[in-house]
Every structure is written in structure tokens, then in C-alpha cells.
Amino acid sequence: MLISSLIKILLAGIIGMIVGIISNRSTARVFVMVCMGTALLTIVSTEFFKMVSYPWFGDPGRLSAQAISAIGFIGTGMIWISENNEVEGLNVAASLWLTAILGMIIGVGLQTVSITALLLILTFYWLLDVAIKWNRRRNGS
Numbered sequence: 208m209l210i211s212s213l214i215k216i217l218l219a220g221i222i223g224m225i226v227g228i229i230s231n232r233s234t235a236r237v238f239v240m241v242c243m244g245t246a247l248l249t250i251v252s253t254e255f256f257k258m259v260s261y262p263w264f265g266d267p268g269r270l271s272a273q274a275i276s277a278i279g280f281i282g283t284g285m286i287w288i289s290e291n292n293e294v295e296g297l298n299v300a301a302s303l304w305l306t307a308i309l310g311m312i313i314g315v316g317l318q319t320v321s322i323t324a325l326l327l328i329l330t331f332y333w334l335l336d337v338a339i340k341w342n343r344r345r346n347g348s
Contacts, residue, residue, distance in 0.1 A: 249314025
């Protein structure tokens with residue numbers, strides 16, 4: 208169990224780092240901590256449920272649900288209105304929320320799903336970047 212937990216936490220750190228670097232390099236550490244933290248929280252939650260082995264004593268999803276609430280709080284701090292009255296930071300906050308979900312997926316033991324999701328996320332980041340650059344060139348801005 209120790210080795211598998213360490214592998215999960217390590218994978219969560221790597222995935223958090225990749226998403227963090229893509230979304231916003233200056234907050235990449237936060238992404239790593241969030242992904243590793245939610246993976247660890249999910250591991251603790253599921254292992255506690257297995258130890259107790261009485262469904263009425265614990266619900267393994269309750270701790271993970273609280274992690275999502277906490278990410279909402281942190282994400283709110285990343286969103287602001289710029290001097291041009293434009294909303295900024297929404298992409299970073301959404302990416303942080305997604306990173307927390309990836310951490311939970313890893314913590315449950317669905318490493319293949321998390322890696323597949325990461326590849327899809329990277330693909331969509333790249334496709335959107337290409338589309339945005341193409342649109343800017345087309346509109347001359």
C-alpha cells in the first residue's frame with residue numbers, strides 16, 4: 208500500500224506540474240500542491256473507509272467533496288477584473304479546479320484515466336491556442 212500511495216502522489220505531482228505550467232507558470236507550484244493534496248486526501252478517505260469497513264461510519268466521498276469546495280475558495284482569489292474592466296484569471300481558476308479533480312482520480316487509483324484526461328487537456332489547450340492565433344491573424348489584431 209505504501210508504494211502504490213507514493214506512486215499515486217508522485218503521479219499527481221507530475222500531472223499538477225504539467226497543467227500548472229500550461230495554465231500559468233507563476234502559479235505552477237499551487238497546481239502541484241493542489242493535485243498532490245487532493246490525491247492524498249482521496250487516498251486517506253478511501254483507506255479510512257476500508258479500515259472501518261462499515262458503510263454507516265464513513266463516506267469516502269465526503270472529504271473529496273470538501274476539497275472541491277476549498278478549490279472554489281482558492282480559485283475565487285485567482286479571478287479579478289482588470290483595469291480595462293475585463294475578467295482575468297478565470298482560465299487559471301478553472302484549470303486549478305480541473306487539477307483537483309485529476310488528483311482525486313489519481314487518489315482513487317484510476318491512473319490510466321488521469322493520464323488519458325491529461326492528454327485530452329493538453330490536446331484541447333493546443334487546439335484552442337492554434338484557433339485563437341488563427342483568429343487573431345484572420346482579424347488582423
